[in-house]
Amino acid sequence: MSAATTDQATLAPGGALGGMPLDSLMACPQCDALYVAEMPAVGERAICARCHTVLIAPKRKAGFKIIALTLAVIILVVAALFFPFLTISAAGFGNNASILDSASSFQSGPMVFLSLAVAGMIVVIPLIRTLLILYVLIPIVGDRPPYAHAKRAFRLTQELKPWAMAEIFAIGCAVALVKVADLAHIGFGPAFWMFAVLVIIVLINDNYLCTWSVWKSLELDQREA
Amino acid sequence: MTAREAGLVACRRCARVWPMGTERCARCGSHLQSRDTGSLSRVWALWIAGVICYIPANIYPMLITQTLLSTSNSTIVGGAVELIHHGSIGVALIILAASVLIPMGKFLAIAYLAISVRRGSDVSAARRHHLYEVVEFIGRWSMIDVFVVAILSSLVQLSVVASIHPGSAALTFALSVIFTMLSAQAFDTRLFWDTKDQGQNQRNDTT
Numbered sequence: 001m002s003a004a005t006t007d008q009a010t011l012a013p014g015g016a017l018g019g020m021p022l023d024s025l026m027a028c029p030q031c032d033a034l035y036v037a038e039m040p041a042v043g044e045r046a047i048c049a050r051c052h053t054v055l056i057a058p059k060r061k062a063g064f065k066i067i068a069l070t071l072a073v074i075i076l077v078v079a080a081l082f083f084p085f086l087t088i089s090a091a092g093f094g095n096n097a098s099i100l101d102s103a104s105s106f107q108s109g110p111m112v113f114l115s116l117a118v119a120g121m122i123v124v125i126p127l128i129r130t131l132l133i134l135y136v137l138i139p140i141v142g143d144r145p146p147y148a149h150a151k152r153a154f155r156l157t158q159e160l161k162p163w164a165m166a167e168i169f170a171i172g173c174a175v176a177l178v179k180v181a182d183l184a185h186i187g188f189g190p191a192f193w194m195f196a197v198l199v200i201i202v203l204i205n206d207n208y209l210c211t212w213s214v215w216k217s218l219e220l221d222q223r224e225a
Numbered sequence: 226m227t228a229r230e231a232g233l234v235a236c237r238r239c240a241r242v243w244p245m246g247t248e249r250c251a252r253c254g255s256h257l258q259s260r261d262t263g264s265l266s267r268v269w270a271l272w273i274a275g276v277i278c279y280i281p282a283n284i285y286p287m288l289i290t291q292t293l294l295s296t297s298n299s300t301i302v303g304g305a306v307e308l309i310h311h312g313s314i315g316v317a318l319i320i321l322a323a324s325v326l327i328p329m330g331k332f333l334a335i336a337y338l339a340i341s342v343r344r345g346s347d348v349s350a351a352r353r354h355h356l357y358e359v360v361e362f363i364g365r366w367s368m369i370d371v372f373v374v375a376i377l378s379s380l381v382q383l384s385v386v387a388s389i390h391p392g393s394a395a396l397t398f399a400l401s402v403i404f405t406m407l408s409a410q411a412f413d414t415r416l417f418w419d420t421k422d423q424g425q426n427q428r429n430d431t432t
């Protein structure tokens with residue numbers, strides 16, 4: 001997957017584009033370099049020759065994989081919310097906290113804002129993104145016209161991407177564990193392991209999504225409709 | 226060759242190109258601008274908000290720990306020093322990196338990048354773009370300390386034996402991270418490449 005070979009093979013720099021239809025071109029969103037868009041072979045990626053941003057990364061049967069992964073995520077999130085996440089015990093006292101407990105631990109005055117932000121970053125935004133991706137992809141995979149507002153939905157998933165922080169929260173658990181190690185004993189509840197699986201799935205999910213291909217299919221469907 | 230040189234305006238969301246002057250991308254609905262001219266002032270405004278929030282985040286306590294014998298307030302740096310005393314040097318380094326090194330590095334990097342766009346720079350556009358990508362990738366990880374506070378204060382509620390409450394620094398620190406992330410996102414990265422291309426035509430992919 002070396003950048004140079006792949007992009008020469010698949011993306012002709014848009015130097016001689018007299019009369020090329022605009023929808024056969026693409027510009028690197030990061031550096032504005034213009035290319036003739038051509039689908040690379042499955043497993044290869046088209047990479048901007050100038051700034052090395054990945055432009056197109058088609059995956060074999062990506063649609064089915066994404067939908068299977070997404071269903072798994074939803075099941076896991078629901079399960080993770082209703083099981084204890086971490087448990088603690090010290091000197092005969094015990095307590096356990098679910099993921100939602102952690103998110104709602106800031107309760108006095110302006111700290112409520114923090115509760116909302118944390119709940120959003122670790123549960124709500126990852127969940128909304130996943131549901132929206134599902135909403136956009138199901139018709140594409142089934143070769144049917146997209147559902148209403150599919151474009152707005154897909155744009156939102158891209159805008160929300162940096163704010164989904166489930167994987168950072170997972171590492172935070174490990175840090176919390178060490179921090180109170182000599183104060184009390186902490187154990188992992190069933191939800192912790194579900195959450196760990198969820199994090200891996202979310203990461204795979206994003207890596208299996210070629211946004212350019214999705215936009216392309218949304219555009220094609222619109223024209224035929 | 227760039228889209229702008231070809232008389233086209235590119236969509237940053239979906240990579241589609243349109244004739245220069247088109248206002249909205251018909252494929253994804255995004256607002257189109259060949260170069261985001263208001264980008265730098267938004268970067269600076271959010272940068273300043275981030276720096277201002279970072280100051281109280283270091284002065285006020287992040288965690289308030291109550292045990293049978295004592296109540297202790299720990300700041301970000303204080304908490305890390307405590308961890309070192311307990312021998313958890315690895316975790317202390319993670320906390321220091323996420324809460325001190327990364328935020329400071331981000332402030333410096335964003336300021337440098339914003340100045341370089343306006344004044345020009347000897348450092349190549351590719352290098353500066355790479356720095357930007359590192360800032361974007363790493364910035365989110367500063368939230369880890371806020372999450373640790375959230376986990377500890379919901380979990381460690383053991384009656385009189387031990388309880389942990391969030392301090393006000395948790396809020397200002399979270400705000401600082403959020404503002405800095407927004408500041409980095411406000412950048413129009415295409416501006417790095419323009420200054421580089423001005424005057425000479427040395428790019429290997431321009432024909």
Ligand SMILES: [Zn+2]
Nearest residue numbers: 028031048051
């Ligand atoms: Zn590029």
Ligand SMILES: [Zn+2]
Nearest residue numbers: 236239250253
């Ligand atoms: Zn677009």
